[in-house]
Amino acid sequence: MNELSTPETDPTHSWLVRLWRAFIHGREVNGPDRIFRIVTAVFAATAIVTLGAMAWIMFKESIPAMKQFGWRFISGVDWDPVQDSFGALPYIFGTVVSSLLALVLAVPVALGIAIYLAELAPTWLRRPLGFLVELLAAIPSVIYGLWGVFVLSPWLRDSIQPFFAKAFGWTPFFEGTPRGFGMMAGVLILAIMILPTIASVSRDVLEAVPNSIREGALALGTTRWEMVRKAVLPCAKSGVVGAVILGLGRALGETMAVTMVIGNRADISFSLFSPSHTLASVLANEYAEASGDIYHASLMEIA
Numbered sequence: 001m002n003e004l005s006t007p008e009t010d011p012t013h014s015w016l017v018r019l020w021r022a023f024i025h026g027r028e029v030n031g032p033d034r035i036f037r038i039v040t041a042v043f044a045a046t047a048i049v050t051l052g053a054m055a056w057i058m059f060k061e062s063i064p065a066m067k068q069f070g071w072r073f074i075s076g077v078d079w080d081p082v083q084d085s086f087g088a089l090p091y092i093f094g095t096v097v098s099s100l101l102a103l104v105l106a107v108p109v110a111l112g113i114a115i116y117l118a119e120l121a122p123t124w125l126r127r128p129l130g131f132l133v134e135l136l137a138a139i140p141s142v143i144y145g146l147w148g149v150f151v152l153s154p155w156l157r158d159s160i161q162p163f164f165a166k167a168f169g170w171t172p173f174f175e176g177t178p179r180g181f182g183m184m185a186g187v188l189i190l191a192i193m194i195l196p197t198i199a200s201v202s203r204d205v206l207e208a209v210p211n212s213i214r215e216g217a218l219a220l221g222t223t224r225w226e227m228v229r230k231a232v233l234p235c236a237k238s239g240v241v242g243a244v245i246l247g248l249g250r251a252l253g254e255t256m257a258v259t260m261v262i263g264n265r266a267d268i269s270f271s272l273f274s275p276s277h278t279l280a281s282v283l284a285n286e287y288a289e290a291s292g293d294i295y296h297a298s299l300m301e302i303a
Contacts, residue, residue, distance in 0.1 A: 058300050058301075058303050061296070061297060061300040062297050062298075062300040062301035062303075063297065064293055064294055064297040065086065065294060065297035065298045065300070065301045066297075066301060068294060069086060069087075069298075072087065073086060073087060073088055073298070073301060074087075074088060074089065074092070075087070075089055076088070076089060077089050077090055077266075077268065079091075079266045079282075081286075081289075081290075081292070081295050084292060084294045084295070086294070086295075086298040088279070088298075088301070088302055089268065090266040090267055090268050090276075090277055091266065091277050091278060091279045091281075091282050091302065092279065093268050093276075094183070094186075094262070094276035094277045094278045094279075094281075095252060095278040095279045095280070097183065097276075098183060098186045098187050098190055098251070098258065098262070098276065098278060099190065099248060099251035099252050101183075101187040101191075102187050102188075102190035102191040102194060102251045103191075103194070103244065103247065103248055103251065105187065105188070105191035106190075106191040106192075106194050106195045106198060106247060107198060107244055107247070109191075109195055109199075110194075110195045110196075110198035110199040110202060110243075110247070111198075111199075111202060111240070113133060113195075113199040113203070114198075114199050114200075114202035114203040114205075114206055114240075115206065115228055117129060117130050117133070117199075117203045118203050118206035118207045119206065119224070119228055119232065120224070130200070130203065133196050133199050133200060133203075134196060134200050135196075136192075136193075136195070136196035137196040137197050137200065141193065141254060141255065141256045141257040142256045142257070142260075144189055144192065144193055144257040145189070145256050145257035145258075145259070145260030145261060146260070148185055148188075148189045148257060148260060148261040149260050149261060152180075152185055152188060152189065152261065153180035153181050153185050153261055154180055155180075156178070156180045156184060156185055156188075157178050157179060157180030158180075160184075161174075161178030161179075161180070161184065161273055162178050164272075165178055165273070172270045172271060173270055173271060173272055174271065174272060174273065175271050175273070176269075176271045176273040176274055177273065178273055179263070179273060179275070181261055181262070181263045181275060182262065182263045182272065182273050182274055182275045182276065183262065183263075183269075183271070183272045183273070183274060183275075183276045184272040184273065185261040185262065185263075186258045186261055186262035186263075186276065186278075187272070189257045189258060189261055190251045190254060190257075190258060193250065193251075193254060193257060194247035194248075194250045194251050195247075197243070197246055197247050197250055198243045198244060198246070198247040201239070201242065201243035201246060202236075202239070202240050202243045204239075205236045205239030205240055205242075205243065206232060206233075206236050208236070208239070209232050209235045209236050213231050213232065213235055214227055214231065214232060216231070217230065217231035217232075252279075252280075253280055254280060255280040255281060255283070255284045256284065258278055258280065258281055259278075259280075259281035259284050259285065262275065262276050262277065262278065262281060263275020263276060263277075264277055264281060264282075264285060265277060266282075279302050279303075282299075282302060283299060283302060283303060286299065287299055
């Protein structure tokens with residue numbers, strides 16, 4: 001065996017050894033501590049194995065669609081189960097646009113809530129207000145969808161969308177007939193749903209910043225806002241970014257609420273009034289009727 005393939009110099013071997021030591025070996029010298037490490041390591045590995053198994057099953061089930069359509073599946077716009085013609089671009093477009101626009105709306109409000117709860121709110125108000133914000137995250141998505149169908153969409157159709165159509169109808173973003181249902185309703189529902197997640201995590205991150213940083217900034221003569229902007233937020237930047245990414249994951253994977261208000265039409269349109277579709281909503285709408293092998297494989301590839 002040459003020098004490049006020896007266990008001491010093989011990067012694969014080194015990586016496996018480090019992984020083994022991190023999960024199992026440890027530095028414990030007594031039996032109970034080592035058993036405790038092994039048990040908890042198995043629990044941690046279970047999450048990784050479960051994720052890998054799900055990804056493998058979906059990949060294996062989607063192979064027929066990959067072979068038949070190739071990259072055309074991602075760039076195609078035709079979704080016709082009768083003709084076994086499937087293209088996922090409208091669903092990708094709807095998912096990305098609705099999620100990003102929801103972040104644009106939710107992140108400033110969520111950060112404002114987090115800053116108020118962590119830095120400005122009186123002590124007697126922090127706990128009940130924080131509880132109410134977290135309670136929003138516990139509401140089932142179908143309840144948001146029901147509220148969107150009977151309250152949000154009619155309000156948009158009768159009040160908000162006619163105003164935008166009159167003021168900005170000359171732009172491609174607000175052209176068309178106000179229907180209530182469509183991309184705008186889906187974006188607002190997503191923004192409301194991801195707001196408590198981003199706000200709660202950001203508040204915890206801000207509260208974890210040491211008080212010495214706040215006191216030092218105030219001692220230098222900064223105002224309350226300057227202290228938050230120049231001292232607290234830079235220290236909590238990585239945690240806030242993590243909260244935003246967590247909210248983005250919630251927006252990308254949200255199904256029922258978006259399905260109930262977005263209109264469910266596989267179309268690529270820049271108008272917020274137009275119905276759209278998402279990857280999660282097409283799975284919810286069509287998984288029960290996927291009869292053919294290619295149809296089933298196409299839905300698995302979307303998943």
